[in-house]
Amino acid sequence: MQIMCLNGWGGKLHDRLIPYLQDTNPDVLCLQEVVHSPETEKDWLTYRDGDHVLPQRANFFRDVAKALPDHVAIFCPAAQGILWDNETEIPSQWGLATFVHKSFPIIAQRQSFVHKQFSPDGYGDHPRSRSAHAVRVYDFTNDTPVTIAHMHGLRDLAGKMDTPDRATQAHRLKGLATSIAEPDDPLIVCGDFNVEPGSETFEILAQAGLTDLVTFRGFPGTRNSLYKKPSRFADYMMVNNRTRVRAFDVIYSPEVSDHCPLVLET
Numbered sequence: 001m002q003i004m005c006l007n008g009w010g011g012k013l014h015d016r017l018i019p020y021l022q023d024t025n026p027d028v029l030c031l032q033e034v035v036h037s038p039e040t041e042k043d044w045l046t047y048r049d050g051d052h053v054l055p056q057r058a059n060f061f062r063d064v065a066k067a068l069p070d071h072v073a074i075f076c077p078a079a080q081g082i083l084w085d086n087e088t089e090i091p092s093q094w095g096l097a098t099f100v101h102k103s104f105p106i107i108a109q110r111q112s113f114v115h116k117q118f119s120p121d122g123y124g125d126h127p128r129s130r131s132a133h134a135v136r137v138y139d140f141t142n143d144t145p146v147t148i149a150h151m152h153g154l155r156d157l158a159g160k161m162d163t164p165d166r167a168t169q170a171h172r173l174k175g176l177a178t179s180i181a182e183p184d185d186p187l188i189v190c191g192d193f194n195v196e197p198g199s200e201t202f203e204i205l206a207q208a209g210l211t212d213l214v215t216f217r218g219f220p221g222t223r224n225s226l227y228k229k230p231s232r233f234a235d236y237m238m239v240n241n242r243t244r245v246r247a248f249d250v251i252y253s254p255e256v257s258d259h260c261p262l263v264l265e266t
Contacts, residue, residue: 001104001139001266005030005150005190005237007259008064010047011057017256018067026263028137029068029099030150032192036061036075037083037092045083045090049123056083058090061097071099076111078131078152081123094123095131096152096191107145108136108180114169115154127154127165132173132191136180142244142266146188147181149173153194153201160231162200170204178208186243190262192235202238210238214262219250226258237262 004026008017010033021029037045037058045058057063065073077095084090100106116129134149151173154165173189181187189210195201197215214222214236221232239245247265 002026003028003264005262007032007192009257011060014057020256021067027101032096032152034097074098076131076133078129079119079123098133104137114151114172130154134176147185148188149177150191152192160196170201174208187240190237209240212236212238213248222260224255
C-alpha cells in the first residue's frame, strides 16, 4: 500500500500537481488545504486576507477527484468563507480531503475538529478552525486493516511554537485516530502539523505508540525551494510498531506545492 500525505497549497500549482498525482496514483492520498466551491464553475478564484493575496484553484477537490477516478473521494470542510472572482464574492469551503483507491474498502471512518468547530459564516480570525479525518481500510495484500488519520494543524500568526491550543489539537488527533483503530492495527497519523520537530505534539502522539518518520530518518525538512521562510519543517508522518515500513521518502522534486509530498510504502 502506498500512502501519500501532502498540503496541496490550495491547488496553486495545479498544472504540476494533477499530472504528478495521475502518475503516482497513490492508494491513499491525505490532502490538506483543499478548496471546494460548488456554486461556481470557475477554475480560479482569489483569496484575500489583508495583504495576504493568493490564487486558489476554485474546485481543487473536484480536480483531484477527476485525476483519481478510481478513488473514493471524501471532503472534510473546516469553514465556508469568501473567495473573489474579480470583485464578485463566491462562497467557498476550505478543509482537507482523503482519497482511497476502491480496491481498499473503507470499513470505518470519522471526521472531526482538532481546533474550534465548523465556521459557516467566514474563515474567521486566526487561529482558524481545523479539521481532521481518519479512515480504517482493509489491505488485502498484507491481510490486515490499516488506520490512517491526518490533520492540518492550526496556523498561529506568532509562529510554530508550542501553545495550549496546539497541545489540545494533538490530543484530539490522537483521540480521533484511536477511536476507530483496533489494538492490532497498523496506525499511520500524518499531516501538515504546523509545528517544529521538538514540539510536545510528538510526545502526545507517542502516547498512542507513534514515531515520526521524517525526523527519525534524518530528512532536512519538508519544505522546498518555493517556501521562502527559514523554517523547513511542517509535515510529518508517524507510524506505530505494527506498521511495516517498506519505504519512506520526502519528495523534493518535482515541486508540486510549497510543501513536499510524504510517501510511505507498507
